[in-house]
Amino acid sequence: MTEELMLSGCLRNNATAQEALYNRFSPRMLGVCYRFAKNREDAEDMLQEGFIKVFSQMHQYRNEGALEGWIRRIVVHTCINNLKKNKKFSDSIDITNAHSIHIREEMIPSIMQAKQVVECIRSLPLGYKTVLNLYAIEGYSHKEIASMLDIEESTSRSQYTRAKSMLEEILIRKKIIQKPKKKTNFLGAV
Amino acid sequence: MENEFYTDEFEQLLKEKADQFSMYPSKRVWHSIYNNLHPSRRWPSVVISLFFISSLMFIGYLNTGENSITRQINNSSSISTISIEETTPPSQKINNKIRVLSYSKAAQQAEAQYNNAFEDVITNETDFYTYTIVKSNRPPYLINALTASSDIKLSTATPETNNNQEGVVQTVNTYIKSNQIFADIAVSNKKNKTGSSKPSDKNKTENTPYKGNTDDLNLPSANDATAILNTSDKQAETGLTKTTEAKITPDSKDINENNALKAEEKAWIENYAFQNKPAAKKWKGRLGYQFYITPAVNYRKLTTKVKGSATPFANGDINNSISQKPGFGFEAGLGLNYAVAKRLQIKAGVQFNYTNYNISADQASHPITTTILMNDPSTGYSYSAARTSTTSNTFNTPAARPVTLHNRTYQVSVPIGFGYKLSSQDNVEWFAGATVQPSYYFGGKAHLISTDLKSYVSDPSTINSWNLNLGFETYMNFKLGTYNFQVGPQVRYQVNSTYKKNLALIEKPYAIGLKFGLTKGF
Structure with a gap:
């Protein structure tokens, strides 16, 4: 299924098109969520929430950039919002001997x-x-x-x-x- | 300037590797998204829920009757034993039975241990040493079984050993085939092979559509997996292979030669492996314990089962001949909840129930002789059995010395059931659930109406010791930090009569209450 077909299908709330879009992007997006999450289960929860937002906000996508980039931004924001519910990022964690190592x-x-x-x-x-x-x-x-x-x-x-x-x-x-x-x-x- | 250049290189490397990484979500994620997007098509969940409730009720029913599950299990066990015996020479019957049982149990443990170590090797090459340690503790037959997949040893082994070894190899292969990590590795390797290794700018990934397809992943087959296992097996015995040496830096050769790790390194690896144990986290996140209490109002429905008798007892609705009022009772218990899916929890526990029902009566000045109607278990015909009574029915006549009789029971139940999340918003969730509750009645009072409907006979021995109750509930779950608070209505219905089968009087109580629960995760 081409991207255009998927997009038009998703805008009509077509389940087949939604599943195709999910199948295409979910592995990469789960990889993104996994980097933010505590474990795989949390990552899947974030992914689920992210994709629900993607499908419900699909009408806001204006074809100005790559679809993956747009989905990725929504997923990342979902991950951050999810983490913010539980943690404060202003809490700085000190490490001893924090020095920069130059990579060759x-x-x-x-x-x-x-x-x-x-x-x-x-x-x-x-x-x-x-x-x-x-x-x-x-x-x-x-x-x-x-x-x-x-x-x-x-x-x-x-x-x-x-x-x-x-x-x-x-x-x-x-x-x-x-x-x-x-x-x-x-x-x-x- | 030079520093900045290297820093950019490092960031570029991180970005590339992170972008190459992808994982396959479990099916439940898509199902949840689908249900959320298409709420009108949730009927499969409802059907499954109904099926689940019916199954639980059926199992509960079997437990209380003569057709106990234990009996069925015994029957099925004997069938499987017979099948083993039929295909085995008589001289090997006992040995084979013991061997099959002990082998499968030990093989499962060994397989789990082996796979954990193997996963560490795949995800983290330096954990190879941890794997080596684990491997040295594996039972020899697992090593044999794995090595035998190259068919050399299988051909020389006895047929019995072949079967066992093939069984273990198949089990291990099945596990490996279903292991998510291979999907992840395959994706990662695929990207390494086909993906560009050139550095790209920050916006490139965001603006470049993902071209990969789930169908073109080269997931390893069972044979491949076994081959990998065998290779890893040999690697562990002989040290690091050429491939491993190529992947790690030359410094690691020293470690290979010495075949030992510094204490600090080992501690770090063990700590890393411990922190990345998926199974432990999974288990902890899903399991919770709950305390609950349910104040309830108890009602009851009386019916009669009469054969061949023409007493007033047998005519009309007996509920209309008794002055009775609902009473207050409660249940309190401890339970465990386990989330088997995002929306579905199963639960089990122990609870105490106190039920109470009130009857208005008149205290007699002296004991009187009366009868209660009973059924002959052999013929089914009803007959009157003589009893004494000290209280009279006040349904049509005013009481001279009014007294309230309490039909009480004290029960211990083991509720087993499930909760299904119907919807959720922020920190509030709405659940519906059901339980079957095999119950033991360890005390109480029973005031039975006499055959002529004029007196009450007190006889606690007529209460059934075992019964089955069903609980239906819906509740709101409020997340309060680490605790969850539940509140919602509950209905509890007793399936069988309170009284024994030889009594013509049948009582089926039910209670409507408000449940308050407090749950905390482990």
Whole structure:
């Protein structure tokens, strides 16, 4: 079924078209929800809520961008709203030795499973992973994130820096990336 | 400047890998969306609910009568035993029975252990060591069964061993085929193979439609899965394979050579594995315990079962010949709720019931001789049995010394049932539910009307010790933080007569109450 057919069917509340659209986008969207959620069940709940919004707001889609992008924004907002019900993102979580590790291209192995990286992201504290997901993966600015999560822009930035640092540490621990070697000058001295 | 470049690379990498990741939702998600979008087409749920209620009622009925489930189970057990015996030489009958039972139980445990470890290996390559530890504890027959799938060992094994091993291999394969993780890996691998590895800008993913199709996923077959298992099995024995070495950094070779982990690393891996246990979280999130109390008003319906008697007892509606009033009772209990689906909960527990019914009577100055009508169990014919009475029926005559008689029962029940979420909004949910309640009556009072309808005979021994009750309820569930508060009306109906079968009087009480419950998750 083409995208146009699906869209017109969904606007007429046609169950077959809705199912086709759901089947096409739900795996990727569940992947998005899973990164925000505590477990798979919560992710499925978020997905369900997100798709109900998608179908009920389908008439607002104006063909100005890709359909997936539009669906994705709704799903992400649903995830955030869901998380906001239970948690306060303004609660900053301090980590000791929060330092930035510079990543070199050669550190990153060419074969890296997506699931491993996602699981590493999910292992971060809630505030960290939410900001990291929104900024690094979903492409929201710190200003937008601050508005979405009801926090200060500076808090978003600091949370992101710490999140990235912690994630790097986890990736190194799990041997997905390698610890950077200390920089040396041309004489070999540190 | 250099730092920024590397930071962007890192973010780019995260974005790429995260976008490659996708999972397949369970069917219930689409069903819930469908029901939400098309509320008028919910009839299958209603039919299923009715079927479920009927099944529970039927099971409850079987439990109270002579056709007990235990008896049926015994029958079915003997059938399966016979089938085993028929296909087995007599000399192996006992051995085979024991072996099949113990083997299947042990194989299930081993399979679960093995799969947990295997899942960790797939999701997290460094957890290979955890897997190795788990693997070393596996029963030898599981290892044999898995290795035997290459058919070399199967050909040399005895037929009995073949069957067992094939059974275990099939069980493991079935599990692997249905395991969601393979779907996730397949999607991930598919994206790795076909997807672009070039870095893309932030808006690209949002603006690029997903081209993937659910049909073109190369999910591994049972043989593939077994092959993977065998490969992993050998890998675990010999250390990391070339593939694994290629995936991880050269530093990990040292670990391979030493074949040991630092305490800190091991603790971290174990902690990670523990925190990512899906089964434990699933179980915890679904199970809750509940305390409830239901004040209720008790009513009753009297009928008679008379054969061959022409007494006033047998004529007309007996309820019109007695001065009776509803009484107050209550039930209180503890139960467990388990959410089997998003909308459906099953529940079971223990509850105490107190029922009470009031009869207006006149206290006699001295005991009088009277009769109650009974039925002969062998012929079915009714006859009058002599009793004494100290109270009189005041239906048509004013009482000189009015007194209220209480027909009471004390019961312990085991309610088993379900709750179905009809709708929800924010923190409020509306449920409807039903329970079957096998009940034990451990005390009470019974005031029976005499054959001539003039007196009451007190005889608690006529109360049935066992009975079956049905409960129907609808309630609102309010989410209050970690607690849920329920309130709603409930009807409880007793299926069989309060009195024993040899009495011509049949009493079927019912209660209408308001249930208050408090639930908390584990």
